Amino acid sequence: MIYNASPFAVGIFVVFVLGVLWLSSYFAKKTQTSQGYYAAGGDIHWGVNGIAFAGDYLSAASFLGICGMIAFSGYDGFLYSIGYLAGWVVALFIVAEPLKRYGKYTFTDALNYKYNSRGIHLTAAISTLIVSLCYLVPQMVGAGSLVTPLLGMPHYVGVILVGAIVIFIVATAGMASTTYVQFLKGGLLIIFSTILSICIFVHGIKQPPSENYHKFKTINATVTDGDVTAIDSVEYKIAGAYNDTKGHYVKLNKEGVNTWWHLVEKDGNACLEEALSVVHSKDGKALYNGEPKEAEKFFQVGHVSKLMVDGKEVTETGSLSPFKFLSTIEASTIVRFTKVIFVDNGDKVHLWYQTPTPGESIMRPGLRFKVDKGSTFMSKLDFVSLMIALFFGTSALPHILIRYYTVSSAKAARKSTIVAITSIGFFYILTLFMGLGAMTTGVLDVQSSNMAGPLLAKFFGVAIFSIICAIAFATVLGTVSGLIVAASGAVAHDLMSNYMGIEMTDKGQVKAGKIAAVVVGILAIFLGIAFKGVNVSFLVGLAFAVAASANLPAIIMMLFWKRTTAKGISASIVVGIISALTIILLSPKTFEVYGLPASSAPIPMNNPGIISIPLSFITLVVVSLLTKKNEYDWEGKEKRAA
Amino acid sequence: MSHGPATQWGEDKAIAYKTKFGLYLFIIYVLVYIGFIAINVVSPKTMATIVFAGQNLAVVYGFGLIALAFVMGIIYDYLCSQKEDELNETEGSEK
Structure with missing residues (x-):
């Protein structure tokens, strides 16, 4: 499809990007310590953090991917909304408070709280890096999809643009600017999606959808x-x-x-x-x-x-x-x-x-x-597998987990999760209306399901289209920033400082994190260009599966099974990552990305969760039973922390 | 370097209550979620049944799962906050 850039759209876009950059520069002055860089000082209000959660979570996959999937496949796309939201129940009831109670900057801290094991530092950091990269790919693909209709530029320009801006944001101010960018963007996305939905209801459904709709012969x-x-x-x-x-x-x-x-x-x-x-x-x-x-x-x-x-x-x-x-x-x-x-x-x-x-x-x-x-x-098993991965994936995503360290207490962590559930749940209900609206108003570009939401907005006028696109672009910016902060924390804090034992000053840690952020950002740019055209929600579903397989068994068992050992945790993380990635790389959908026929894929399912998550649990139990429990007095340590 | 929490706060005596209560609510939600998946896999046509106001079971159950998460979250927070106030005599200022 041909997309013509509108000067108004470009203007709105530039204002948004400049606003984000200004916010980053502003917070950069406040970010001199590692506490400031990785956890935004730990004093963000829970209400702000809750909406920022929504900002983090309602990524390109939610707005672009789900709306597109509903517009092309109906209710099946909405299953992603249901699964993504249900995942927050695990976060609220199981993960939020303990993670806040035991951790400092990264979820590895919380996981390792009882054990202080180098093995956990290494495996959890690698897991954070891999999951962050898996999640970064669809965000970058989404950025490329957006820039095409908004600015009339090719896909790769969008990817490079996002990469460059995000590297600037993260390398300057870290978690503080990321939080406020996410708060603003999360709030705006929900407000304008509501406006878009109201437009759909007021307009109703017409046949044909518009006067200049193509007359099929x-x-x-x-x-x-x-x-x-x-x-x-x-x-x-x-x-x-x-x-x-x-x-x-x-x-x-x-x-x-x-x-x-x-x-x-x-x-x-x-x-x-x-x-x-x-x-x-x-x-x-x-x-x-x-x-x-x-x-x-x-x-x-x-x-x-x-x-x-x-x-x-x-x-x-x-x-x-x-x-x-x-x-x-x-x-x-x-x-x-x-x-x-x-x-x-x-x-x-x-x-x-x-x-x-x-x-x-x-x-x-x-x-x-x-x-x-x-x-x-097998097709039914694939469906069950996806729903399991979506349910257990949310509370295993590193960029979501690090947000628990930006608030002051476990109680604030809980309250911010409820704000997140409310705002995210409301938005997900809107996705059904926006997706079906796009399906029936003659706006779809059959080449790109990711564009359904923005093109629907264009149907109702350039103003709402420009604002929605700019917000969606800021969505990508914010989510990518959060992921890169998580990944840089894994490298600098978990790997370099804790695993390798490199002595670093507080400023040194921030510097190492920023260098890691630049490297991860550049890698994400390359991957974003390589995966052009794949539905972003599908890609995010896979990132959820990897996260759920690698991290969640470790988190849950650490909290609820006293015989869990450090070796058991490390082994379950490794098995979770390897099994999930192997199934994904050998699945029919991935074979299509390779340019090979889907039928030649050796594993006939696309979603690995139903195999890799139980496998990770079993590994943890077996290895824990085979290895002597670390005698570390964590009960006493818990009381001191509490 | 230290692995302690990012910020310090007073001892929370309500941890055991919150963990147990959270687990119960989690199990209830999991059962409802499993019900949704099971209907889709075992009897997908049931999802087309019109339940009320022209809405089929798929829409009602789907919206219901989203609404249930919200309602359970509010109940959980209310009861946890009550228990915290009851058990922790001196509550620190809340951000």
């Missing part, structure tokens, strides 16, 4: 022995065809321009329906619906084919209440676009054809996750 066809042999048109000529088990696609030529069509049956008659296509020819050229990108023939899509209100078919609903909006979608039929990829005479064809889908199927799981029609035991 249909041509009657004659089919002989399974092939289209003639069409009912004088303008178009048959120029080729492609068949696979799922469908029959025909290339038609009109005045030298080739377009692709999908063979369907309507009222007992065969006909061709217009599809969208991107063709990459052998000589490296790309044609969008048969013409160069600049011709702007690659239109936005997403519409209702049969709009039903109170049992009657209508063309327009008028304003709707939130519940009426959902029940209208449930009763209507919505046209989604299914993607197929094939090779035609050496040209690689990406084709999206119309798939009318009953609202009843859209409003329940099954379009993306195979739990109903076409499901297998």
